[in-house]
Amino acid sequence: MAHASPGASGTASPDTQAAAHEPSGEATQTQTTLLAPAPRVTGPQGLSPAEAARRLKLFGRNSLEDLPRQPPGQLLLGALKHTLALLLLAAAALYTAMGDVTEGFFLIGCAGLYVLLAVIRQIQRDRIRVALHRLAEPAVRVRRDGRPIRLPAGDLVPGDVIAFAEGERMPADGVLLSSDPVTVDESMNGTTSIRTEKYPAGVAASQTLASDAWTPEAVAQTWIFPGRVPSTVLLRGALNLRGRGFVQIAATGVAALGRGGPTRTLLDDSPSPLQLAAGQIARRLALVGICFCVLVTVVTGLFQDDWYLGGLAGIALALALAPQELPLQLDLLLAHAARRLSRVKVLARRGTVVETIGATTVLCVGKTGLLTEGRITLTALREAGGTLVLAPGVPVPTRGHALLRLALYATPPAPTDALDRAILAVTDTALPPPDARLVEAYPRRRDLNAYVQHWRAPGGGDLFAAKGAPEAIARLCHLEGHAYTAMERDAAEFAAHGLHVLAVAYRQVAKDVPTPKGTLFTFAGLIAFSDPVRSDVPQAMGEARRAGVKVLLVTGDHPATAREVARQSGIDTTAGVLTGAEIARLTPESLITRVREVRVFARIQPEQKLAIVTALRNDGEVVAVTGDNEGDVPALAAAQIGIAVSRRAPDAVRQVAGLVLLDDRFASLVAGIRSGRRVFNNLRRSLVFIATVRGAMAGLAFVPLLMGVPPLLYPVHVVLVGLLAGPLTVLVFRSEPGNRHAMSRPPRAASEALFGSAEITSSLLQGLVLLAVLLALYVGAVRLDHPGLEARTCAFLALLMTLPVLAFASSAEPGARLFGRQRGGFWAVTALVVVIVALVLLLPQAAILFRLGPITPVQMALALILALVAGGWGGLLRRFGQP
Template sequence: MSPAHAFSGLDTDEAARRLAADGPNLLSADRTRSLALIALSALREPMFLLLAAASALYLTLGDLSEGLLLAAAGLVTVALVVAQEARSEAALKALRQLSDPVVRVVRDGRAQAIAAQNLVCGDIVLLAEGQRAPADGALLGPDILQIDESALTGESVAVVRSGVPAPPDGALSDRVFAGTLVVAGQGVVRIDATGPRTALGRIGASLSTIGESRTPLQKSTGRIVIWIGAMALVFAVVVALAYGLLRGLWIDGALAGITIAIALIPEEFPVVLSVFLSLGAWRLAQHQVLVRRAAAIEALGGATMLCVDKTGTLTENRMAVAALWSPQAEGRPDDEPLAPALRDVLDTAVRASSPQPTDPMDLALAALAPPATERPEQVWPLATHRLAVVQTWRTPDGRRTAAKGSPEAVFALCRMTASETAAARSALERLASGGLRVLAVAEADHDAAVAAPEELEFRFRGLVGFLDPVAADVPAALEVARAAGIDVAMITGDYPATALKIAGDAGIDVSAGLMTGAEIAALDEAALAARIRDVRVFARVQPGQKLALVRAFQANGAVVAMTGDGVNDAPALEAADIGVAMGGRGTDVAREAADLVLLDDRFGSILGAVRLGRRIFTNLRRALIYITAIHVPIAGLALLPILLGAPPLLFPIHVVLLELVIDPVCSLAFEAEPSEEDAMRRPPRPQRSGLFGLMEIVTGLARGLPILATVLALYLIVLPAAGEAVARSAAYVALAVSNLALALAIGASAGVGLFDPRRRLFWSISASLAVILLTALYAPAVAHVFRFGAPSPGLLSLAVAAGLFAGGWSGLVRWLRARSGAARPPYQPLGAGA
């Protein structure tokens, strides 16, 4: 059978025609909610139901203007919720498009990457280990794949598939089904069924790329909202009964109860969480970080340890053959002429590489010597017990088998003597200490097929050194990590000397030396946790040992972010506090196990995600504190005047107007607030520091009580002299201004200018509220509805000044502290002082 690169595949026009005829290769419809569904959900919110009840009461009393105004306010509230939810849905839809699986196909005679949903019948797909089959099809050629079909059959044991027809009693089959996982091997598949026509599609299964489940934070916040809401409703009923029993005004009591219920129910909490998590995920995607689980956004800002791969994360993953060595000669691949022994090393390495190279080292070899046009007769892929790739080829004289892999594995295959091994190891150490990644190659000639490579007598050919330099932006990114109090550990399967050289070039602390996989395996959990307190370089690590390292770091109190790209990395990615998969070179299994996917595979993107995670966490906490704080004066001003025997200060329409300010301020203005300048010069927050707890509630009360005291005092002082309507106007202006001043005081990031362009949403909301207030104060028809009286310029100025002070005093204190240069606590490295 011809190799995959010999297939021309479909041309672009034919593929487009088939896509239009058959539809996209999707198993389920888009999960985005429509505007109608969002609006229907908003109409069931307690806030809207309370507004509807208040509007009905006013209309029953014949107060047409206030009843209609409340009804309009209810519709505006619904529209605001719909707008926010629609923005969140748009962000999620963009994320789903980014997270669509990508497959390699042959079209127009060349291999290219396309979105899996654009796959059509007749496409030639290149499948490799760790990938999920994107559609149903048939294997072409002699490749042997081990495939996990548990998604279809429930059977956990992998099956063997090949394009070679099976003997009558054989178990091989050429069928590959959508959703099944390639456990080992690589192959070429011609697609013959897509989307709902696949076996998986016919049984009604669906795949999900962004989870719909609520995060722990959303669940806990939902419980808080239900608890506070229930208390608010009970309190509102008690107030309504007391009002009616004490004054005999049952309708007024009902209105007072509704007012207090509206003031107390923190319906902004779930809205704010939804907006922050969805827009936060969207912002991360703009920085090439795809969020697969929203809970990762909550954990990002607290990461204290980054465990990263070497190849492609710290290095460029752009391999080039830099050195060749054999027992007879040593040189570079561009030497003229190249020594025959070195030509044999290069040819053997190519024979042990894939005919359709995708691995960076295979690509580097293919650039020097074109891959074979035929296909190998037999392939033994990389395995845990044999870290080498072995391929058998037909020759005119029989068979030739080539091996390429870790020097230790190839030395074992060759059964080398002590003196032969010593010479090879000396050359290996010299190449590795120069930062080269070194592979050994060997070959064997034989007549009959064998069951395992260990049956053959291999001849050691030599070593190939690959140069993969440290990426240019990595040293600076590591400096940022250190300043942010984040330790970085490099975990690689590479040779120890290579690992130390690359780690030192990148800027990782190598003073404590390194640990090897063998050393890790020899220690129990407690001993390993003690040993790794200072070690930050780990070499010759097996994928399964990454899990032990993650648990050891966590035992030392670290919040661990772990990168991975292979099938066997999945357990470590699952166990880490933040699993990070490589989007470019990572396998589907790694991406499914991870919380985040790096779309560009860059180390700097991880730190960018940490910075955004810190920003999201900080702004979300501020928004929730603001919500708590502003409900204190609203609820207090709705209740205390009644208890003190004064005329009511707030009616439902007043509370609703403030709520229409609170929602956009806390959910959109706070979310848009930029990071503080020193966000990455602070230590990570403590692991046990929750987003919202008793301390935040106390902080909210401390910010809200001064506003309550100031506005109530202003109302009671002005009331005897100016009357109820004017006193209400002055107090309401002070309350509204303090609302905005508090938002700015809590949300403003240190070091960011007051009129920074990124804060334009806040100032737009402030300007809109100012126009509404002035209209309500001085337009007689509107003032009548709000029960306002026009205050004098002096009283209006006093109200504005009182509001600015009551809401903004904490921001002033914060600004003065920042100007004084108060130092933050120094960062203590993990394990310091232990």
């Protein structure tokens, strides 16, 4: 086999890195000093589940601090400062001053009820945030009774043993038990040194931390370092830059000295642009309402010489125009929307993503664990003797042991990669016990996609074992001519069946034998892994296609593997595969042209993934990108929506991502887009409902004064309608299933406003119709010489009954079932409206309070019919397919 390649000259590789660490001597290919036996990797046993549960109860959750919550007193004070509460208190003072003590106390009670509802809604929001923060906790790999399991970082206890790999942050304080030397960044904990070397502490520390005597008091007494932190200790928040191994947790929660790390808040609670806009609108309307309040009071007092009536009318108008509950209701609706996304296993880290996920036009996704099952198994071996197919549950034939041993020598002792674990799963039963010492490991680099480990035999002699992408191993071996062609053909044959292919090579050096410079690796063979496409992916891919969402497969795999997996998944492969090397040669303008057609990208490096995202954004797309390693961070940050694949993503990825995929399934991602479209649609309709009701009430409070008839609405009426409209907004619109045709339409434009011109027109039109119908009923009754109390009763009851009708018509899709399971909140508020109407009609005290009088059954029926017409006409138009 030839071992020379001019094309590889000048390329840095692990053989040049390792040369300085080698003893003198070179072995022949026939020497087998280190090819048998193979290293066996074992880890600490860890705690038993029962002991871990006991310690969790004893030490508490591994959390630096509880989520920030406002104390009840502060919540009450904040609610009292709202314009609505102040207007209610002003109206109560005015009523009381004029001798209407009953109405004054009623308004004071309403102010108290408003404040109570505001506090309850804030508490609801906080509870939802707590639940979402629990979901946001990253998973850590823990050993319990010798078995590796995944747990939320918040469930760690002192004595737990975790695997610590590159790109991960320490979730608590701990001691490094066994590993290569680990390089960490401790700057998060205030250390000036960015790179710090850490070394294993050994078995003694493991026995101490696992003992029953390790109590909170023991932690308080022993886990204090008067000077520099020992080189065996890793504090919470330390970022692993290089190396991997096992760490035993020593201190969790507030007892930990480290102040950073992944158990800090991962959700971004800063207000979204929509929430900021809602608060600004509410403040402006409150100012406008106060101005109108003063204007109406002055005009009525001067021209009608009735300052009391003018004051009441002015306050009623201000209350109608001041939707101070809008920001809180919107905040609560967004919180419920985030919880609904979490039910489809998509965690929203910030409110902005809840608003924009439904506008996604392009999904850039990886392969392993997202499109595929992530159930990786070593399937076949290829060496000089031919191909050996490995059957599940069947022992590996002896002729495959040599290649397996070399693959194992190139596998980290504490593997986190699924391919490495698949190698261990086979070699655990195929190979003899270990008899070699790991000297050093050389991780993959951007310029060389291969992993190399240096082993030393007990009697001397060294072995460098490498595995990685076939083209990378070919460079290490300097393959050329027929040897390179044969290797490339074999790799392409495996890849064409959707298998992931790695090549294996080695360098063997005997004891006390001089090693000439430029010693090459020897190519040993190929190993292939299977990872079936998930059964639900083709259906989800079809749904994304019907929704107008383009799906791009962006992977580091072999082009043939990427093409086959894309074909099985339902991704269009007619435009071929674009590789990272080809992207590197394209100009930005040419790349924009190519990404419009190509759907499969292979052998992609992080900078090329960023280039793809940038090209898509420059082409006007709304891009969502998945990522599971630190190299994906730039692409995630550049996309409108970064998505961390949670079970594999390190803390750095989760922090920059807007969404966290909790179950790593592509179908969940599509369900998240579906839910995002539903959320946007329901938020938009809820705002239209609020604007319609508030606008109609403002007109009913102001227009009768211009017409010279007695006021229709007083502050007590406006307050009651507002108290009913708030729960309707939250209960009805949050539970609507949304437009059933939402995933059959193209995505909305990213620049499309939530409350744009179409929504303003709709709310104005519905509000004007509602205002016209109720004014006609009221003014007509007054003109027909009906008593004022009777006319007001008809119009006010019609307004109350309009609320549930308008809420249903605004929220429900054409053909929606009136008695569906999701209508529980709607019927609860409807029942409350019916009870209030009955109380107003039957209780004399209620009639006096609201300045109402008795009406006939015919008038009651007329009010109900007009309520159905005024509130339901918009729904009927949609039912028949009109705008």
